[in-house]
Amino acid sequence: MILATWNINSVRLRMPLVEKFCLEYKPDVLCLQETKCRDAEFPSADFRRLGYEHLAINGQKGYHGVCIASRFPIANVVARAFCGMGDSRHVAVTLAGQGRVRQPVTIHNFYVPAGGDEPDVEINPKFGHKLSFLDEMAGWMADENVAATRSVMVGDLNIAPLETDVWNHKALLKIVSHTPVEVARLGKVMASGPWIDIVRQHVDPKEKLYSWWSYRSAEWSKADKGRRLDHIWTSDDLAGKVSQIKIVRDARGWERPSDHVPVIAWFDLES
DNA sequence: ATGGTGGGCCACCCA
Numbered sequence: 001m002i003l004a005t006w007n008i009n010s011v012r013l014r015m016p017l018v019e020k021f022c023l024e025y026k027p028d029v030l031c032l033q034e035t036k037c038r039d040a041e042f043p044s045a046d047f048r049r050l051g052y053e054h055l056a057i058n059g060q061k062g063y064h065g066v067c068i069a070s071r072f073p074i075a076n077v078v079a080r081a082f083c084g085m086g087d088s089r090h091v092a093v094t095l096a097g098q099g100r101v102r103q104p105v106t107i108h109n110f111y112v113p114a115g116g117d118e119p120d121v122e123i124n125p126k127f128g129h130k131l132s133f134l135d136e137m138a139g140w141m142a143d144e145n146v147a148a149t150r151s152v153m154v155g156d157l158n159i160a161p162l163e164t165d166v167w168n169h170k171a172l173l174k175i176v177s178h179t180p181v182e183v184a185r186l187g188k189v190m191a192s193g194p195w196i197d198i199v200r201q202h203v204d205p206k207e208k209l210y211s212w213w214s215y216r217s218a219e220w221s222k223a224d225k226g227r228r229l230d231h232i233w234t235s236d237d238l239a240g241k242v243s244q245i246k247i248v249r250d251a252r253g254w255e256r257p258s259d260h261v262p263v264i265a266w267f268d269l270e271s
Numbered sequence: 272a273t274g275g276t277g278g279g280c281c282a283c284c285c286a
């Protein structure tokens with residue numbers, strides 16, 4: 001089972017890139033963030049044509065929006081609202097246990113608030129919202145035992161936790177996405193269950209690794225001022241079933257790209 | 272320290 005996560009930054013605008021990616025990497029399950037359209041405007045027919053007949057969409061007009069597109073049947077679709085707001089930042093499904101997925105697997109797809117520019121809750125409510133969102137995630141995941149067994153959590157978490165998840169650790173310590181306060185909050189989310197950062201299990205933490213490069217930086221590849229904001233975690237029972245990981249860096253150089261690139265995990269769930 | 276570039280959508284919001 002091939003699972004991918006990608007902040008697409010407008011699914012309608014970038015449907016040609018979604019198609020290119022799906023034809024090249026053949027993900028069975030594709031989790032998108034920042035779809036930026038209402039459910040009725042989601043290009044569902046295009047996904048069905050590509051073989052993704054099972055869609056769980058949680059969209060809203062103009063902002064945010066997440067979806068899970070699957071070749072396998074899905075059940076138990078849940079879209080939770082966080083922080084008492086109407087933002088579409090979460091959707092979850094369970095893949096039925098059949099065929100190449102022998103037993104059910106639950107997948108959570110998150111788009112964590114970016115948090116604004118100033119890492120100070122006193123003057124920046126967006127930063128407060130981000131921290132509250134993470135606290136609520138941690139509490140809810142612990143209460144619901146989300147990570148207990150056969151679970152995957154993916155998404156744009158808008159935090160680069162490790163020193164090697166950013167191009168310059170010292171320079172970014174006061175930059176939202178890499179502040180110690182956020183990294184500690186993300187640590188609490190991870191401690192809400194037996195979660196494993198499966199990408200870092202496959203890529204040495206000493207190696208630099210990014211999934212996002214700002215639109216504002218010229219020559220993104222040469223300057224390489226990236227951050228690893230996009231994540232795939234699994235419950236510990238699934239960690240040994242991941243055979244390969246890839247971050248599709250090339251996608252940042254495609255025509256009219258998203259500022260994020262896909263992250264892919266290959267699972268062996270047949271045994 | 273500043274401003275740089277992209278979304279949605281039509282005055283600015285967001286990243």
